[in-house]
Amino acid sequence: METKKKNTGLVIVLLVLVALLAVVPLFLKKGAEFGGSDDAGSVMVEEVSGKAYTPWFTPVLESMLGGELPGEVESLIFCLQTGIGVGVIAFFMGRFVERKKQESLHNDHH
Amino acid sequence: MSKRQRKIVTACAIMALSLGITPIANAMHIMEGYLPAGFCVVWGALCIPFLVAGFFSIRNKLRENRRALTILAMSGAFIFVISSLKIPSVTGSCSHMTGTGLGAILFSPSAVSILGVIVLLFQAILLAHGGLTTLGANTFSMAIAGPFLAFAIYQICQKLKLNRKVGIFLAAMMGDLLTYCVTSVQLAMAYPSESGGVAASIVKFLGVFAPTQLPLAVIEGLLTVIIVIGLETYAMPELKSIGFIKEQEVR
Numbered sequence: 001m002e003t004k005k006k007n008t009g010l011v012i013v014l015l016v017l018v019a020l021l022a023v024v025p026l027f028l029k030k031g032a033e034f035g036g037s038d039d040a041g042s043v044m045v046e047e048v049s050g051k052a053y054t055p056w057f058t059p060v061l062e063s064m065l066g067g068e069l070p071g072e073v074e075s076l077i078f079c080l081q082t083g084i085g086v087g088v089i090a091f092f093m094g095r096f097v098e099r100k101k102q103e104s105l106h107n108d109h110h
Numbered sequence: 111m112s113k114r115q116r117k118i119v120t121a122c123a124i125m126a127l128s129l130g131i132t133p134i135a136n137a138m139h140i141m142e143g144y145l146p147a148g149f150c151v152v153w154g155a156l157c158i159p160f161l162v163a164g165f166f167s168i169r170n171k172l173r174e175n176r177r178a179l180t181i182l183a184m185s186g187a188f189i190f191v192i193s194s195l196k197i198p199s200v201t202g203s204c205s206h207m208t209g210t211g212l213g214a215i216l217f218s219p220s221a222v223s224i225l226g227v228i229v230l231l232f233q234a235i236l237l238a239h240g241g242l243t244t245l246g247a248n249t250f251s252m253a254i255a256g257p258f259l260a261f262a263i264y265q266i267c268q269k270l271k272l273n274r275k276v277g278i279f280l281a282a283m284m285g286d287l288l289t290y291c292v293t294s295v296q297l298a299m300a301y302p303s304e305s306g307g308v309a310a311s312i313v314k315f316l317g318v319f320a321p322t323q324l325p326l327a328v329i330e331g332l333l334t335v336i337i338v339i340g341l342e343t344y345a346m347p348e349l350k351s352i353g354f355i356k357e358q359e360v361r
């Protein structure tokens with residue numbers, strides 16, 4: 001039980017750290033665009049090679065849609081990706097937690 | 111409301127807010143059509159042996175024991191979650207993490223290659239994020255270079271008898287960082303600078319990716335430690351069965 005308590009504290013500290021690391025930049029760089037580093041990458045490609053670069057292949061979905069994926073739909077698909085992942089993790093974690101509870105109940109009865 | 115209930119409500123509000131203000135943007139991976147065809151083919155070819163090894167590694171592990179499947183699924187799901195979260199960084203742009211360290215440590219780095227390709231395909235096809243032509247290069251950086259380094263660092267830390275959590279943190283963090291370093295090198299090789307050649311170009315691309323990625327790599331390290339703590343607490347039989355924790359270790 002002792003180690004479990006210690007772990008709970010550690011997990012909370014780590015989670016707070018994670019949240020801080022993610023949120024603090026927003027306040028440090030007020031008004032920054034927070035665009036993707038991909039886009040920064042393509043700007044750099046132009047700078048290094050000295051000319052505007054035209055990608056020689058457009059994403060399949062974009063050529064099928066005849067344009068870029070709408071921003072809202074894109075965030076929907078990103079959410080879907082997160083959701084699938086969280087669902088799987090939560091499902092198995094829930095089973096593990098319940099199993100452990102059953103085991104310790106079982107042990108108590110003996 | 112009792113004090114405890116109020117705390118819960120506050121926590122919920124903070125979480126909702128922090129999710130709500132995270133801007134949506136594209137980040138990382140080499141974009142579709144941004145690598146010359148020759149490079150696409152070479153990087154793709156380089157990935158094949160790793161993917162084949164990964165396929166066999168997963169099949170053998172699962173044949174040995176079916177229990178490994180749950181942990182494998184969770185490692186894959188972890189990559190799904192982590193690589194879908196775009197997080198603002200100190201440089202004023204967003205990027206996301208890779209999440210490949212966990213699977214590399216728990217299983218084998220080559221097994222993660224397969225999981226990584228699934229995620230990259232998902233993003234390339236549905237999100238136009240990364241790309242099919244650059245799939246080879248992106249696979250090499252995210253699903254091969256990163257996990258292999260993570261695995262190596264974890265093994266070294268174990269040899270040095272470092273605290274397991276410290277080892278996991280370092281492994282996941284460095285694996286994440288290396289992914290972006292490899293991406294920089296890949297871009298630099300395709301776009302050597304006119305004055306300084308490939309080397310000067312590497313420095314330039316690293317200048318874009320590295321400062322953005324550093325805090326995110328730390329986040330990835332911390333999250334990986336958290337999930338391993340969770341698994342150690344509740345899924346000890348599985349961790350033992352995949353050999354992550356030795357039978358005689360008492361915790």
